[in-house]
Amino acid sequence: MRIRFLPILFALALMLAACGGAAAPAASGGAAAPTAAAAGGGPIAVGGGFALTGDESALDLPAANGAKLAAKEINAAGGVLGRQINLVVHDTQYKMDVTAQVAKQFVEQDKVVAVVGFTDTDSVLAAGPTIQGAGLPFITAGATSPKIPSQVGDKMFLACFGDNVQAAAGAEFGFKQYGKSAYLLWDKGVEYTTLLAGYFKARFTELGGTIALEDQYDDKATDFSAQIAKLKALSPQPSFYYIAAMPYNVGPVVKQLRDAGLTGPVLGGDGYDTPDLVNVAGKAADNVFFTTHALMDAQGGTDGIKKFIAAYNKEYGHDPENAFAALGYDAVYLLADAIKRAGSTDAGAIQQAIKATKDFPGITGKITFGASNVPQKGVTIIGVKDSKLALAAEVVPEKVPAP
Structure with a gap:
């Protein structure tokens, strides 16, 4: 085991655009040129599944707030492919039957191109089959079971380390x-x-x-x-x-x-x-x-964490409650980066771009996917x-x- 005390040694390369604070895309092969269809049009609908109420809300509510903050920053910086991100958030109440219904709503009514969210494995397993069946990429913010991609399918990715x-x-x-x-x-x-x-x-x-x-x-x-x-x-x-x-x-x-x-x-x-x-x-x-996943410390944290805490505080009037706020933020930025590199909102192209992610500079550490859809990150x-x-x-x- 390698135990490293302060200062934190893994570098955070979160780069903020001058007008909105959006994270720079990961360098993973270069961005494809946007297709004519992708370069214009209405907002890009992204599903945000979170238990805003119920027993899991202590983790999911901060994750949802982080996700919404990321979408706001991305949109202020010009969006993705010239389009705004419309993060469609539904409360699943930490009830598995409601979670399954929300997954259907994302697919059938909201017409999302991808889904982010959840901080627990049970919710992901309740929503995952429907999202996978529709062929949509799904990034969980904080569900940490390393079995999830094999249980749900190849469209399933973790923004966090495994249990x-x-x-x-x-x-x-x-x-x-x-x-x-x-x-x-x-x-x-x-x-x-x-x-x-x-x-x-x-x-x-x-x-x-x-x-x-x-x-x-x-x-x-x-x-x-x-x-x-x-x-x-x-x-x-x-x-x-x-x-x-x-x-x-x-x-x-x-x-x-x-x-x-x-x-x-x-x-x-x-x-x-x-x-x-x-x-x-x-x-x-x-x-x-x-x-x-990270210590939310405005004094002792990394520069990226300090900037995130300041932005979160400005948006919500208080500091992030825990690291799940940062994971929700990372999940949306990771997805936006993949859409940009895909040059398209086609679900298959987005999935391939997520899979090709290398050294994405997240608040909670760099994210790389390879043979596994679970990133290897420090703890x-x-x-x-x-x-x-x-x-x-x-x-x-x-x-x-x-x-």
Whole structure:
């Protein structure tokens, strides 16, 4: 494992156009000349699927805001191929039946040329088959299952790293920083947390670590006393606790863990990247660490992150809530860059251009697609101290479990 502390070493090459702040396109073979049909006409409709309400809204709402900000900047800078981007956002409410209906609406009514959105795997799996069946490119902002492209199809791309990457980063960080014994707990009702726990266990035990106890809980659980009682009975206590949780239950589980007198380090994934962690757990959130896509820090972040935070604050009156705001922003810019290079709004041409993306300068790191539709990106590890988030490490895992 390579752990790199501040300053962040992977460079961000986000270039802003003077009049609108749009990101420069990735250098991946040059842009094709726009076709006569593409060079003029009305707005380019792009579907934006997000759970603006419901349990996933703590991640999806910032992602949607980031996506809308990107579209606004692109349009202010002249649009793409001489046309404006019309980001058509629908609230899926974090209900899978509604999500499936929204996917049909994008295809049949909104006539979009591509879709961006979602920060969870279950929503992508609910929407993906319809979008894939229509032949449309689909970039998820923050759903991190590396299995998604094989489950949905070749039109499916991730703007984020895979869960196997962040779980490996967490396993290597925990093993090196805290020790060879871990407690493993996960939400058994969600694809994301189930996969994250499995990948963590695979990498941690491969390193020589031991899982002292593993347990699970129902997705809608609010009382974790049964799991905590079993953990508390362990002697000796494990070196740290790895808990794969969703944003809506991470705060309660951490608080109840601390209330029971268990003060060891807690590690988890990007589901922790929500203000609810500190808002719900309070001081109990100290000594919690989680893997995510970037630290939204106006002082210590990269130049690109600082510019993004300033633009987001100007647009919405507050700083980005988490890294998912930046992922939504990256997803729209990535799509716009692909449309420009394709020189067309033809779905097949856009898909090929996305696939050919190399070193796209995203806020959350450079994006390159090759054999896989999941980009290989570095992982940011954030720690909580005195109820504040701070950069703990930047990690490139030494080895990543297969999807």
